[in-house]
Amino acid sequence: MLDLLKALADPSRLRLTAVLLRGEFTVQELTRIFSMGQSRISRHLKILAEAGVLTVKRQGTWSYYRVGDGNPFFNAIRPVFEHELESLPERSQDLNALTAVLEERRQRSREFFDQHARQWDDLARTLLPVPEYRQRLLEKVSEKSEVLEIGIGTGGLLAELAARASKVIGVDHSPAMLDEARCRLSAADLGNIELRLGEIAHLPLPDNSVDCVVANMVLHHAADPVAVLREVWRVLKPGGTLVLADLARHEQEWVREQLADQWLGFEEDELRGWLTSVGFDDVRCERIEGPAGQESVLLVKARNM
Numbered sequence: 001m002l003d004l005l006k007a008l009a010d011p012s013r014l015r016l017t018a019v020l021l022r023g024e025f026t027v028q029e030l031t032r033i034f035s036m037g038q039s040r041i042s043r044h045l046k047i048l049a050e051a052g053v054l055t056v057k058r059q060g061t062w063s064y065y066r067v068g069d070g071n072p073f074f075n076a077i078r079p080v081f082e083h084e085l086e087s088l089p090e091r092s093q094d095l096n097a098l099t100a101v102l103e104e105r106r107q108r109s110r111e112f113f114d115q116h117a118r119q120w121d122d123l124a125r126t127l128l129p130v131p132e133y134r135q136r137l138l139e140k141v142s143e144k145s146e147v148l149e150i151g152i153g154t155g156g157l158l159a160e161l162a163a164r165a166s167k168v169i170g171v172d173h174s175p176a177m178l179d180e181a182r183c184r185l186s187a188a189d190l191g192n193i194e195l196r197l198g199e200i201a202h203l204p205l206p207d208n209s210v211d212c213v214v215a216n217m218v219l220h221h222a223a224d225p226v227a228v229l230r231e232v233w234r235v236l237k238p239g240g241t242l243v244l245a246d247l248a249r250h251e252q253e254w255v256r257e258q259l260a261d262q263w264l265g266f267e268e269d270e271l272r273g274w275l276t277s278v279g280f281d282d283v284r285c286e287r288i289e290g291p292a293g294q295e296s297v298l299l300v301k302a303r304n305m
Contacts, residue, residue, distance in 0.1 A: 003050075004051050004074055007051035012036070012040075015034065016045065017048060017067065018094065019094055021082060023098075023102070023224050033101055034097070052070035053070075053074055055067075059264040109173070113173075113176065120177070121156065127259060128247075130247070131290040140241075142212060145211035146212070147212045148168075148169045148171065148205065150203065151218030155184045158185060162190045168194070170195045171203060178195055201224060208236070210240065215242065220264075220265060222262060226277070233278045233279045233304055241301060243301050247296070248295065248296035249265040268285050275300070281303055
């Protein structure tokens with residue numbers, strides 16, 4: 001308890017904790033948010049991590065800091081603590097700077113996909129192959145349901161979803177990707193597919209509006225994965241399901257530049273924890289191992305309580 005109180009008894013560390021309660025950030029991003037030197041930020045992070053307030057997730061040469069659950073006393077006071085942090089004098093400017101960093105992540109992603117839309121399918125399949133999992137993903141989607149697919153890319157899964165669902169809504173943040181999806185679908189004459197431009201963390205749908213959300217290889221491109229899962233939970237009807245396929249944790253750091261990946265895959269426990277924290281239950285996760293030269297895939301199904 002004394003170690004925790006000493007760690008938190010500093011204005012800069014209070015501000016750091018307040019920001020890291022909103023997501024995961026690197027030291028470099030935190031220096032931009034707070035306009036502080038890297039050594040100063042690193043020293044504060046080290047103190048908070050040693051007190052059990054923060055955890056560090058290493059992805060290749062990058063380290064992401066986030067608020068953890070390693071200190072039982074901090075966990076006990078956290079609800080009141082979070083509320084009081086909103087009254088920090090610098091809170092507004094810190095939140096504005098945080099938003100700017102997340103927007104930088106999203107902007108880099110949009111620009112990449114707009115530029116590479118026509119080559120995307122071949123690019124992803126060639127550079128980072130994965131085992132065949134699509135049929136198992138489709139089997140988890142209830143028939144005759146209203147389905148939302150987020151981050152559709154060039155729309156490679158839409159026709160198969162439309163064959164199972166009563167209606168499919170496809171959302172992507174890249175106009176160029178949506179154009180490619182429309183070209184792909186034009187010859188199929190499918191009347192139950194609707195395409196919309198929108199951010200996956202700010203979906204253009206009302207609350208409780210769809211039966212199922214499909215997120216196929218999209219979460220590792222998200223600037224803030226937890227915000228995306230929270231938004232998915234919002235648009236799902238009570239009892240609705242999320243079907244998610246994504247990369248298992250890997251060390252192919254080159255994908256950040258060549259495929260615009262924000263994250264080097266995920267751990268099963270990490271996804272379970274995030275899903276539970278935003279309100280999902282009955283979380284079921286299976287790992288599909290790839291042969292030599294292929295990355296493993298996590299296939300997840302979860303229910304909106």
